[in-house]
Amino acid sequence: MAQARFAEILGRLAAGEVDFVVVGMTAGILHGVPITTLDLDIVHARAPDNVVRLLRVLHALDATYRHDARRLRPQESHLTGAGHQLLTTSLGDLDCLGTIAGDRGYEDLLPDSVALELADGARVRVLSLPALIAAKERTARPKDLAVLPVLRATLDELNRHASET
Numbered sequence: 001m002a003q004a005r006f007a008e009i010l011g012r013l014a015a016g017e018v019d020f021v022v023v024g025m026t027a028g029i030l031h032g033v034p035i036t037t038l039d040l041d042i043v044h045a046r047a048p049d050n051v052v053r054l055l056r057v058l059h060a061l062d063a064t065y066r067h068d069a070r071r072l073r074p075q076e077s078h079l080t081g082a083g084h085q086l087l088t089t090s091l092g093d094l095d096c097l098g099t100i101a102g103d104r105g106y107e108d109l110l111p112d113s114v115a116l117e118l119a120d121g122a123r124v125r126v127l128s129l130p131a132l133i134a135a136k137e138r139t140a141r142p143k144d145l146a147v148l149p150v151l152r153a154t155l156d157e158l159n160r161h162a163s164e165t
Contacts, residue, residue, distance in 0.1 A: 004092025006040040007118055009061065012091075014122035016057040019045035021109045022126040023100050023135070025147065030116055031129045033154045035147060039086075039093035044079065045106040046098055051079045054096065061089035101135040129155045 006026055013020060022030060024041030044054055055076060064071040066088045074085050074096070082098035082105070099105045112131035117123050127135070133151050136144040 004038070004040070006092055007120065009040055009089065009091050009094055010118060010124050011120050011122040012057050012061065013042070013054075014118075014124055016053050018054045018057055019047075019050045019106060020054075020125065021106060021113045022124055023097065023109070023132065024095070027127045027132050028129065028147070028151055028154070030126050031132075031154065032158065033129075033151055035150055039095050041095045041097060041100075043097045043100055043104075043106050043109055046080050046082075048076075048080070051076050054079060058087065058089070058094075058096075061091060061094070063087045063089045063094065066093060101138045104135070129158065 010022065020042040022041070023043050024039070025033070025035060025037035026040045028035060029037065044050060055074065058074055064073055064087065066086045074087060078085050079096060079098075082103070084098070085096040087094045087096060100109070109127060109131070110125065113125040113127050115123050116126050129151065133148065133155065136148055136151065
């Protein structure tokens with residue numbers, strides 16, 4: 001697999017005016033968690049106009065369903081539901097999620113997100129580190145439980161640094 005370029009995907013989504021929140025380990029990385037990930041996870045607004053903008057970006061990225069030899073492309077009906085669309089793009093793997101942690105959609109996550117500016121100047125919404133920890137605790141999959149100590153340690157370090165300044 002070619003090197004994933006998640007920042008470029010995020011920049012394209014932002015430039016396409018797609019409403020989304022970065023979740024998963026990419027959210028952790030954007031907060032400074034020292035870990036790697038193989039995909040970029042976003043929860044997108046499922047409103048029809050936003051789905052059209054998201055599809056436009058996905059088309060430009062040549063997005064198809066991962067591990068599907070037929071190279072099926074996502075459609076509007078796929079992206080308006082609560083399910084997970086696991087895609088591969090020309091810039092890396094992108095998971096477009098309708099909800100996380102059971103039933104939390106884009107609108108539910110907004111209050112628990114922060115706006116971050118990327119190196120290229122694009123601004124994106126990212127799930128806060130405390131909310132990411134809570135989501136991983138609630139999901140409780142083995143891979144989520146395994147990263148909780150690193151997430152918590154990073155949050156403690158960020159809080160310690162903030163109290164010193």
